[in-house]
Amino acid sequence: MKNLIEIRWHGRGGQGAKTASLLLADAAFNTGKYIQGFPEYGPERMGAPITAYNRISNKPIRIHSNIYEPDYVVVVDDTLLESVDVTAGLKKEGAIVINTVKDNDTIKKLLKGYEGEIYKINARKISEETLGRYFPNTPMLAAIVKVSKIMTDEELLNDMKGSFKHKFAKKPEVIEGNMKALEMALGSVEKI
Amino acid sequence: MSIRERLSGNEAAAIAMKQINPDVVAAFPITPSTEIPQYFSSFVSNGEVNTEFVAVESEHSAMAATIGAEAAGGRAMTATSANGLSLMWEMIYIASSLRLPIVMSLVNRAVSGPLNIHNDHSDAMGVRDSGWIMLFSENNQEAYDNLIMAHRIAENKKVKLPLMVCQDGFITSHSIENIELLEDDIVKKFVGEYNPDEYLLNKNNPIAIGPLDLQSYLFEHKAMQAEAMKNAKQVILDVAKDFEKITGRKYSFFEEYKLEDAEVAIVCMNSTAGTTKFVVDNLREKGIKAGLLKLRVFRPFPAEEIAKALGHLKAVAILDKADSLNAVGGALFQDVTSAMFVNKKEVPMVDYVYGIGGRDTKADDIESVYNDLAEIVKTGNIDNPYRYLGLRR
Numbered sequence: 001m002k003n004l005i006e007i008r009w010h011g012r013g014g015q016g017a018k019t020a021s022l023l024l025a026d027a028a029f030n031t032g033k034y035i036q037g038f039p040e041y042g043p044e045r046m047g048a049p050i051t052a053y054n055r056i057s058n059k060p061i062r063i064h065s066n067i068y069e070p071d072y073v074v075v076v077d078d079t080l081l082e083s084v085d086v087t088a089g090l091k092k093e094g095a096i097v098i099n100t101v102k103d104n105d106t107i108k109k110l111l112k113g114y115e116g117e118i119y120k121i122n123a124r125k126i127s128e129e130t131l132g133r134y135f136p137n138t139p140m141l142a143a144i145v146k147v148s149k150i151m152t153d154e155e156l157l158n159d160m161k162g163s164f165k166h167k168f169a170k171k172p173e174v175i176e177g178n179m180k181a182l183e184m185a186l187g188s189v190e191k192i
Numbered sequence: 193m194s195i196r197e198r199l200s201g202n203e204a205a206a207i208a209m210k211q212i213n214p215d216v217v218a219a220f221p222i223t224p225s226t227e228i229p230q231y232f233s234s235f236v237s238n239g240e241v242n243t244e245f246v247a248v249e250s251e252h253s254a255m256a257a258t259i260g261a262e263a264a265g266g267r268a269m270t271a272t273s274a275n276g277l278s279l280m281w282e283m284i285y286i287a288s289s290l291r292l293p294i295v296m297s298l299v300n301r302a303v304s305g306p307l308n309i310h311n312d313h314s315d316a317m318g319v320r321d322s323g324w325i326m327l328f329s330e331n332n333q334e335a336y337d338n339l340i341m342a343h344r345i346a347e348n349k350k351v352k353l354p355l356m357v358c359q360d361g362f363i364t365s366h367s368i369e370n371i372e373l374l375e376d377d378i379v380k381k382f383v384g385e386y387n388p389d390e391y392l393l394n395k396n397n398p399i400a401i402g403p404l405d406l407q408s409y410l411f412e413h414k415a416m417q418a419e420a421m422k423n424a425k426q427v428i429l430d431v432a433k434d435f436e437k438i439t440g441r442k443y444s445f446f447e448e449y450k451l452e453d454a455e456v457a458i459v460c461m462n463s464t465a466g467t468t469k470f471v472v473d474n475l476r477e478k479g480i481k482a483g484l485l486k487l488r489v490f491r492p493f494p495a496e497e498i499a500k501a502l503g504h505l506k507a508v509a510i511l512d513k514a515d516s517l518n519a520v521g522g523a524l525f526q527d528v529t530s531a532m533f534v535n536k537k538e539v540p541m542v543d544y545v546y547g548i549g550g551r552d553t554k555a556d557d558i559e560s561v562y563n564d565l566a567e568i569v570k571t572g573n574i575d576n577p578y579r580y581l582g583l584r585r
Contacts, residue, residue, distance in 0.1 A: 038367035
């Protein structure tokens with residue numbers, strides 16, 4: 001991993017993009033990194049576009065601004081591709097990961113000539129199969145780990161097992177589903 | 193052994209309060225400080241602290257309840273932001289004039305209006321002359337450390353003043369970052385017991401607190417408050433020295449970052465200092481002698497020490513995250529420039545009002561300030577010392 005990785009999340013209020021950014025921060029922290037995980041708060045409401053950020057580094061992080069030139073972008077809801085400039089400032093050596101079932105040409109057109117790598121994943125299908133409901137954040141967490149190689153698949157799975165146990169202490173029945181969602185997502189990221 | 197953790201600034205403040213385990217916490221929720229009493233009330237429910245938590249109906253009552261608790265002889269804490277602090281206004285002055293060492297977490301946010309929930313320092317700047325000690329924090333670690341040191345400073349017999357620990361709303365209060373925590377028993381030992389000399393619940397020494405104080409004595413009492421604020425300076429340094437012994441982390445009135453051999457420098461407070469360090473490092477790689485003075489102790493204001501630290505520079509920019517709307521410049525600018533004048537240091541200085549209402553401050557913005565300073569050094573010209581940074585025109 002290079003010294004500092006910057007990630008920007010685009011989602012809609014209620015989909016868990018903020019939670020996913022915090023979980024990613026958590027997982028990276030557990031592998032010994034310095035981390036930042038923070039949302040950009042606007043008028044928070046269900047369905048409104050929201051942005052969240054991660055910095056992950058081998059050295060202490062001092063900068064306290066939003067991220068304008070991310071290495072990676074995660075799009076949790078593909079309807080945002082039409083209304084938000086998701087590749088703004090995204091480095092061409094970097095990559096974008098999108099939760100979508102759109103065909104590759106449509107995606108490329110919506111990204112207006114972004115030159116870096118583009119990945120897609122059907123987080124809805126994975127979530128509905130493993131959790132019985134649509135919670136895209138868990139599959140997207142696995143997808144960005146796969147693409148950015150911040151940690152190995154094993155590190156992610158081991159760490160999240162502990163995190164889920166803690167997070168879902170009162171709902172242990174969802175732990176297995178979330179772990180399955182991670183595993184499935186790690187194997188379902190598709191480069192286009 | 194310190195504990196490696198990752199916490200938001202609000203979590204860090206709540207954990208510090210848990211480890212301090214005060215007698216009373218009274219608070220009313222307000223964004224972005226809401227999580228502090230929220231987390232703390234769960235510590236109360238879970239029996240992790242012995243604190244009496246008073247869920248008051250307003251911030252005025254929150255401050256009134258902490259005043260009552262401290263006057264009774266207890267140790268009391270609260271947390272608030274922006275308009276919550278505005279509603280405390282009357283009681284803020286009463287807390288300091290009664291010499292009650294209340295400790296508050298102030299999560300800085302713009303004071304309305306129009307309504308804005310995001311960060312600037314207008315709330316803190318509004319109470320800068322109210323007789324509270326004011327510490328500012330770059331990140332979650334400093335918000336935590338400052339709270340651990342707070343009671344030792346505030347409760348010192350030569351001080352006896354309330355103290356607020358500031359951190360930037362959302363920017364640090366809601367950002368998860370690495371932090372080193374102390375073990376509970378080490379904090380407990382460091383903070384110590386609170387044994388006030390005089391208090392209302394001491395039946396052996398009945399006293400009155402807060403009676404009428406007219407022409408014959410109020411002036412003298414105010415002078416005593418002023419003296420206590422001067423005394424706080426040495427106490428702040430002494431407590432920092434003890435804190436360094438248990439943590440290895442050094443604190444003073446301010447942090448000098450690559451300032452000693454700098455030619456140009458920025459003076460600022462809270463999270464912007466982190467972004468400025470990032471920029472200073474980049475500029476240093478290009479051979480530009482940039483530095484930073486990050487102010488931690490805003491009240492008492494370390495005027496002489498600041499003048500000494502900045503006296504050798506060729507140009508200095510002050511960043512004010514609140515506009516004083518006075519046609520002159522922000523509060524920090526006025527304090528720093530007057531410190532320089534009184535201490536006979538002549539350095540070209542400019543003020544930048546920035547970050548108002550949560551306007552993000554980018555590394556590029558900070559770099560542009562250093563570029564402006566280089567221009568001032570080159571030409572000697574400051575057309576307008578009262579400037580904006582990041583304002584859309």
